[in-house]
Amino acid sequence: MRYLLLSSCLLMLVGCSSVYKNLQPATGDINYIGKFRPDFRLALYKTEVDVVGHHLSGLLLIKTLPDSSVRIVFSNEVGFKFFDFEFRPDGGFKVYYVVKQMDKKPVIKTLKKDFELIMLREQDIRNGYLGKDDHALYYIIKRPKGFFCYVTDKEGTELERMEISSPRKPIVQAIMRNYKNGVPDTIGITHKNFSFAIALKRIER
């Protein structure tokens, strides 16, 4: 029994560290990654979603309210709303509306995590650490079941990609490109473990 427990603990330790285990430790301020945090005061994106053979398109509105909570509303071009989520500054999350077909725990959980990744929220970043390899710097944030990881070039000037990783491998990869006044013009989120991709292109109003 003792051996079983010991080997389980060892497995867990190996498992936890395996995804970014080959990185060398790096020094620096974890909060530095916050400079890539999008300033989503008000942004509207033309949105395309491809999910297991189905294609959805619409408009995604992101707005920060006076109490600093961020609302994300997705509706189709004709006006039918798919969902309306709220991300509170204290880390809380509320579903104001979700269309019946999407009202499933795993769907909401997946979307919540994806948006949290691209929001680079301060409370998420606080407990991270840095790693590096020959090409890039890795800002790694421990999450309950894995990691968020933000990868920049060696100098930390470009955000190359973002990842949601299980303890063993990246399961979501995302990019944010062409910031204008703090707001990325293009956002892409791709899931590796099933066919699910979100593409956002900012609409100038």
Next chain:
Amino acid sequence: MHKTILFLLITISSYTLKGQTTGYTPVANLAKFTEQFATIAQKTETIKSDFLQEKNLSMLSEKISSRGKFWFKKENMLRMEYEKPYEYLMILNKDNMYIKDGKKESRVSVKSNKIFQQINKIIVGCVQGAVFNNPDFKMNAYENKGVYMVELVPVAKVLKEFFKNIDITIDKKDYSVTTIVMNENSGDNTTLHFTNRELNTPIPDALFAVK
């Protein structure tokens, strides 16, 4: 019991308030109104119009506006082309639907999708007047000096999930639909304003081709 009375009072007062604030009174002769609307709609072979769509997100105090062109041809052909601030094309041709979103094209059989069936019924029904006889809605009609306002309250379960009610404003001069407001249960709504309407100008069928 008290709760029931209170609920009734609130319901009644909100309806009265609606009448008072907007200056509408119930349509005096409903049969005449629907008959006249149907007569005009019967003579309408085609409609070409510009539209402005506004999605009002009440809790966010935010409005998403888009503009485009609207074409209708009897019996059941509809084309809505969104031009600004994004491009999006939707064609309904009887039971088929075609969507062009950027470079992506998709075709859907309206029959296979209850929601599309209802969208089709509502928009085409508004234009043709058939929506007033749609058993999926309970109809209330009001009027003021210049317009009729028809309120459609969904009865069908699938529609109740999406809409609280749909308000259609009809110009008294020519019985043209000027505005459709689709109110959601959340307080948000989507409004379609129609302007620059041209009636019965020839529109080729090719415009509604579901390729």
